[in-house]
Amino acid sequence: MTDGRTLTCFVVQEGADRVIIRNAEAQEIVLKPGDIDERVKQTLSMMPEGLVREITIPELASILDYLEALPKAKP
Numbered sequence: 001m002t003d004g005r006t007l008t009c010f011v012v013q014e015g016a017d018r019v020i021i022r023n024a025e026a027q028e029i030v031l032k033p034g035d036i037d038e039r040v041k042q043t044l045s046m047m048p049e050g051l052v053r054e055i056t057i058p059e060l061a062s063i064l065d066y067l068e069a070l071p072k073a074k075p
Helices: 057-069
Strands: 010-014 019-022 028-031
Touching: none
Parallel strands: none
Antiparallel strands: 010 019, 019 028
16 A cells, blocks of 8 residues: 555455455455555465365355355445
């Protein structure tokens, strides 16, 4: 950020006048594009390695269905 902060997050929505990001604590933050100094794509996933190794495909599909059914947060 132009103020010296470093944020690690996912871009949720991006437009000409704002960028909405979500951090690991599921907090959404609205930024002005001009406040972003640099953007870098991470090479490692934020998901812990091996987390889904013991989950079956139907279990994983069920988790994804659940997450997609959650109400969307209002910015």
